[in-house]
Amino acid sequence: MTSLSAASVHCVDHPLVQHKLTLMRDVECSTKKFRGLMNEIGMLLCYEVTRDLPLQEIDIVTPLTPMRAPVIAGKKLVFAPILRAGVGFLDGMLTLVPAARVAHIGLYRDPQTLGAVEYYFKAPHDLADRLVIVMDPMLATGNSAVAALDRLKEWGAVDIRFCCLLAAPEGISKLQAHHPDVKIWTCSIEEKLNDHGYIVPGLGDAGDRMFGTK
Ligand code: URA
Numbered sequence: 001m002t003s004l005s006a007a008s009v010h011c012v013d014h015p016l017v018q019h020k021l022t023l024m025r026d027v028e029c030s031t032k033k034f035r036g037l038m039n040e041i042g043m044l045l046c047y048e049v050t051r052d053l054p055l056q057e058i059d060i061v062t063p064l065t066p067m068r069a070p071v072i073a074g075k076k077l078v079f080a081p082i083l084r085a086g087v088g089f090l091d092g093m094l095t096l097v098p099a100a101r102v103a104h105i106g107l108y109r110d111p112q113t114l115g116a117v118e119y120y121f122k123a124p125h126d127l128a129d130r131l132v133i134v135m136d137p138m139l140a141t142g143n144s145a146v147a148a149l150d151r152l153k154e155w156g157a158v159d160i161r162f163c164c165l166l167a168a169p170e171g172i173s174k175l176q177a178h179h180p181d182v183k184i185w186t187c188s189i190e191e192k193l194n195d196h197g198y199i200v201p202g203l204g205d206a207g208d209r210m211f212g213t214k
Pocket of ligand 1: 197199200202204207
C-alpha cells in the first residue's frame with residue numbers, strides 16, 4: 001500500500017492540459033504530434049509551477065506616467081530536464097521563461113534492476129541561489145527522480161520543484177520519502193506500475209514516442 005502526502009502534489013487539472021494528455025496517450029498519436037503536445041504541456045506546466053514565484057516592485061515609466069510595477073524577484077530560474085525524455089518539456093518552458101539557465105542530467109534506467117545510472121551531468125555553479133525546476137515526463141519507480149535530486153542537492157540546490165506528465169503512486173511515495181521538501185506538479189496520478197516498471201494506463205515509453213525510436 002502506497003501512502004501519498006497530498007499537500008506536496010499538485011495535480012494540474014486544467015482542461016487544456018487534460019485534453020492534450022488524452023491525445024498523447026492514444027496509441028495512434030504520431031511522433032510529430034506527440035512531440036508538439038509535450039512541448040505545449042511543458043508551457044502550461046511552466047505556468048502552473050511558477051504561479052507563486054515572489055515578485056518585487058521596480059520603477060518604470062509608461063508613456064503616461066512613472067509607476068512602480070512588479071517583476072519576478074531573485075535570480076533566473078534553472079530548468080533541469082532528465083535526459084532524454086525530460087527534454088520534451090524544455091522548449092515549452094523556455095518559451096515562457098527564455099532567460100532561464102539549463103542543467104542537463106543524463107540518466108538511463110538499467111533494464112534489469114530499473115535503477116538509475118548517470119552518464120551526464122552539467123549544471124550552473126550557483127544552484128544554491130536559484131529555484132531549480134526538474135522535469136521528466138514519467139515519474140514511474142522514482143529512481144531517476146531521486147538520483148537527479150540527490151545530484152542537484154550535492155551540487156548545491158536547495159529550492160527544487162519537480163514537474164512530470166504522469167506520476168505513479170510508487171514514484172510519488174519514493175520521491176516524497178527521499179526528498180520531502182520537493183513539491184511535485186503532475187498532470188495525472190496514475191493507477192500503478194506494471195512488472196516492467198511502466199506506468200498503467202500511462203502512454204508507453206515517453207522517450208521512444210517523442211523521438212520515434214521504436
Ligand atoms: N518511463 C516511460 O517512458 N514510461 C513509463 O511508463 C515508465 C517510465
